[in-house]
Amino acid sequence: MQLAVDRHDDVVSAVSARGARHDWTRSQALSLYAAPFNDLLFAAHTVHRRSFDPNRIQMSRLLSIKTGGCAEDCGYCSQSAHHATGLKASKLMAVEAVVGEARKARAAGATRYCMGAAWREPKARDMDQLVAMVEGVKGLGMETCMTLGMLSGEDALRLAEAGLDYYNHNIDTSESHYNAVISTRTFQDRLDTLERVRAAGMKVCCGGILGMGEGKEDRVDMLVTLANLSVHPESVPINLLIPIAGTPLQAAPKLDTIEFVRTIATARIMMPASYVRLSAGRTDMTDEMQAMCFFAGANSIFAGDKLLTADNPEADADTELFARLGLKPLAPEDITREGEAEQGHDG
Numbered sequence: 001m002q003l004a005v006d007r008h009d010d011v012v013s014a015v016s017a018r019g020a021r022h023d024w025t026r027s028q029a030l031s032l033y034a035a036p037f038n039d040l041l042f043a044a045h046t047v048h049r050r051s052f053d054p055n056r057i058q059m060s061r062l063l064s065i066k067t068g069g070c071a072e073d074c075g076y077c078s079q080s081a082h083h084a085t086g087l088k089a090s091k092l093m094a095v096e097a098v099v100g101e102a103r104k105a106r107a108a109g110a111t112r113y114c115m116g117a118a119w120r121e122p123k124a125r126d127m128d129q130l131v132a133m134v135e136g137v138k139g140l141g142m143e144t145c146m147t148l149g150m151l152s153g154e155d156a157l158r159l160a161e162a163g164l165d166y167y168n169h170n171i172d173t174s175e176s177h178y179n180a181v182i183s184t185r186t187f188q189d190r191l192d193t194l195e196r197v198r199a200a201g202m203k204v205c206c207g208g209i210l211g212m213g214e215g216k217e218d219r220v221d222m223l224v225t226l227a228n229l230s231v232h233p234e235s236v237p238i239n240l241l242i243p244i245a246g247t248p249l250q251a252a253p254k255l256d257t258i259e260f261v262r263t264i265a266t267a268r269i270m271m272p273a274s275y276v277r278l279s280a281g282r283t284d285m286t287d288e289m290q291a292m293c294f295f296a297g298a299n300s301i302f303a304g305d306k307l308l309t310a311d312n313p314e315a316d317a318d319t320e321l322f323a324r325l326g327l328k329p330l331a332p333e334d335i336t337r338e339g340e341a342e343q344g345h346d347g
């Protein structure tokens, strides 16, 4: 089928292009992002179908293994010790408790288990416990993911050797908007951690948050940074800010839904074989908005009624939405097959 446009060459070439690119310019990405909405969605959905079954959604489950009291000052976060959010800090959970929760998540259909700790970085004394958690969850036959803040090369290697499949570390936003959101670590610190994760042989989960007062150029710049990494992140979580009382971003202006969907579609086109995840903020999205995101190329969600400290849709709401849209959770064997496809695209 021919695209009936001649003024939007970037959309046409995005559909015709095969394989992953790592040389996006801001103007190319912006031109995609700003294309007529129908053209952008058509292009994104066409690209999406080349790598994925459009009716399968990968389901992850996220557990906060250590909550609150974080030394960082991320302006959106309820867990920062810098913000008066009233959140009670807790200690690192026991290994058996984490593995027990993972077992329940597996029984409920999750194939990947993500464990998050509110830290600037893990301390040496915590590493044995973290390694045991990875081994325990891995032993259940699930994919494992952790998000623990910055990582040294040595810690990255230890976690990889324990069987950690993914490490989540978001860049959050564009480099130029970054300082308006976080001051305690730099954009480059984040890129350095991502490099260490890759060097240790783990897959990368990296994305950002929309609705933090950024402009469309910032959303596009964030995608350009992600897509121009030497290997695309295998998972790209796109969060919608949940404004939390007591944080500097509590009164951030609400992002237009169409802008959110444009970002998902542009991410899909620029990182054609990555799982693009609708992450935090789904409680503020209508079913119709989520349906549009799935059409635009989102193919992963967090299941479960809690995301670290924030609310997430109840399991019943997701089951009902999946039934209405004819979507099915991705089975573990499908992940292996599509994971091999990813390697092919990037390698």
Ligand code: SF4
Pocket: 070, 071, 072, 073, 074, 077, 078, 079, 080, 081, 117, 118, 119, 120, 149
């Ligand atoms: S986002 Fe992570 S690093 Fe930033 S304050 Fe929250 S828990 Fe700490």
